[in-house]
Amino acid sequence: MRHVREVMRMHREACVPMREIARLTCLARSTVRDMIVRFDRWGLAWPVPSEIGDIDLEGRLYGASGVKPGRRKLPEPDWPVVARELKREHVTLQVLWEEYQTEHPDGYRYSRFCDLFRRWEGRFPLVMRQSHAGGEKLFLDYAGDTVPVVVDRRTGEVRGAHIFVAVMGGSSLSFSLATWTEQFPDWIAGNNAAFAFFRGVPQLLVPDNAKVAVIKACHFDPQVNRGYTDMARHYGTAILPTRPRKPRDKAKVEACVGIVERWLLGRLRDRIFYRLAEVNAAIAECLADLNDRRVLRQFGKTRRQLFDEVDAPNLKPLPEEPWTHAEWRRCRVGLDYHIAIDRHHYSVPRRFARREVEARFTASTVEIFLGGERIAVHMRGNGNGRHTTVPEHMPSSHRRYGEWTPAKIREEASRIGPMLSLLMEKVIEAKPHPEQGYRSCLGIIGLERRFGAQRLEAAALRALEIQARNYPSVKSILEKGLDQVPVPQSPEQEPIIHSNIRGSSYYN
Known part of the structure; x- marks a missing residue:
């Protein structure tokens, strides 16, 4: 002045x-x-x-500062275009100035070009400087670029691995993990791994409005994913999503994503990976260099040193067990009092047939709830189309039928008599599949209540003599009293003597 x-x-x-x-x-x-x-x-x-x-x-x-009187007016760049181009990947002011110089060789020099752009940019709304207390916030996001992984050495098929990023607000200590997808199970796996890396839990988790975290985005009252809320409750923390379309709310992780993309992806660009574990091992090496050896100029310390001083003392301790990922699904109970989850059927008490229930399933368990009350729990089965049924869930008639097994059928038949036991074996052997003969066996054994064990044993003998192998035949024998009539013996046939018949002595 x-x-x-x-x-x-x-x-x-x-x-x-x-x-x-x-x-x-x-x-x-x-x-x-x-x-x-x-x-x-x-x-x-x-x-x-x-x-x-x-x-x-x-x-x-x-006159106005920076303007020399009598100097000719230089061509002015289109500053809005410059600002839009700067938002594109790998574009800097140096690149844009070189393009400007190509069109206007007698235009502004680089320092004046940058000066004028910063002055034009300064007319926009101010950005609030955010300060984060130690251990208060953990910012979470996925990087935009992926790491190529060769999943088939013979065909050379390549699959992209997504990079999960977490950064502490106070110290900027950064963590990354490669996952196959950005879906909910991998999102939870990234959160669990981040808590283990930081050896503690922050007071708040700050994700963006991705569907894995927020079901319905709202400026005032966002609806957080139910499974993600359960995870936060398990760790004793809370979820504070950013405002929709406000990336500056999580500027810390946005900057960290840029650092990770330059620091990790640039160093890994020429390496070939065949497994996801190899990618994570390489990421861990690069992160050790970023967090433990690179000094932040404004603080004169590394991220790890700042974390130990600022964040670590304020983190909550980890629970004894990490959170197990669980999904929720609405299901309707069928007439067979089972629900289907991923091509496997699980039973509920028979009185809840046709009711709409909620299923919470993890990698190892399936829990079924009705009105917030758990009504059934099962071990997780494979998606093979089979059934997992608890006997207590079945009606008494179904339970009696379901309890019949080949061993029990043989046991009941041998109790009545050896002829019936032999008949049961013949009935089961006559069917293409053993289970097809169960109902016939149950029906035959059930005739004991009507006709008694002694008559049933005699009827089994008669059925064996006449080659009868089904329930209707045995029932008919008993109803007509044929079990009490001896089987007529066929008369012995005399041998035929003829000159054209050689007889058995010929072959001696």
Whole structure:
């Protein structure tokens, strides 16, 4: 700021020589002389009116700052276009200035180009400087780029591995994990791994509004995924999603994603990976260099040192067991009092048939709830189309039928008699599949209640003699009393003697 008022006061009121004015104001005599000449040239009155400020007075004498009088006007870049191009990946002001120079070789130099752009950019709304307390917030996101992984060495098939990123708000200690997808199970796996890496739990988790975290985005009251809420409750933390379309709310992790993409992906670009574990091992090596050896200039310490001082003392302890990923699904119980989850059927108590229930399933268990009350729990089965049934869930009639097994059928048949036991074996052997003969066996054994064990044993003998192998035949024998009638013996046939018949002696 040129001391125009002070110079003119000493010149006009005190009549101080120019040499002395220059000494007292630490200005050159030529500067003092030029200032007085400019003041007289513009015909300004002394004293200067109070409504004219120092900046306004200097502008009247010297014009706008940074503009040299008489210099030709240089071509002005299209600053909105420059700002949009800067948002694209790998584009810098240096690149844009070189393109500007190609079109206008006599245009602004690089320093002036940057100066004018920053001045134009300064007209936009100010950005709030965020400060985060130690151990308060953990910012979470996925990087935009992926790491190529060869999943089939013979065909060369390549699959992209997504990079999960977590960064502590206080120290900027960063963590990354490669996952196959960005879906909910991998999202939970990334959260669990991050808590284990930081050896503690922050007070708040700050994700964006991705569907894995937020079901319905809202500026005032976002609806967080139920499974993600359960995970936060298990760890004793809370979830604070960012505002929709406000990436500056999580500027910490956005900056970290950029660092990870440059720090990790740039170093791993020429490496070939065949397993996801290889990618995570390489990421761990790069993160050790970023967190433990790279010094932050504004603090003079590494991220790890800042974490140990700022964040670590304020983190909550980890629970004894990590959170197990669970999914929720609404199901309707069928007429067979089972629900289907991933091509496997699980039973519920028979009184809840046709009711709509909620199933919570993990990698190892399936829990079924109705109105918030758990009504059944099972071990997780494979998606093979089979059934997992608890006997207590079945009606008594179904339970009796379901309890019949080949061993129990043989046991009941042998209790009645050996002929019936032999008949049961013949019935089962006559069917293409053993289970197809169960109902016939159950029906035959059930005839004991009507006709008694002794008659049933005799009927089994009669059925074996006449080659009967089904329930209707045995029932008919009993109803007609054939079990009490001996089987007629066929008469012995005399041998035929004829000259054309050689007889058995011929083959001796």
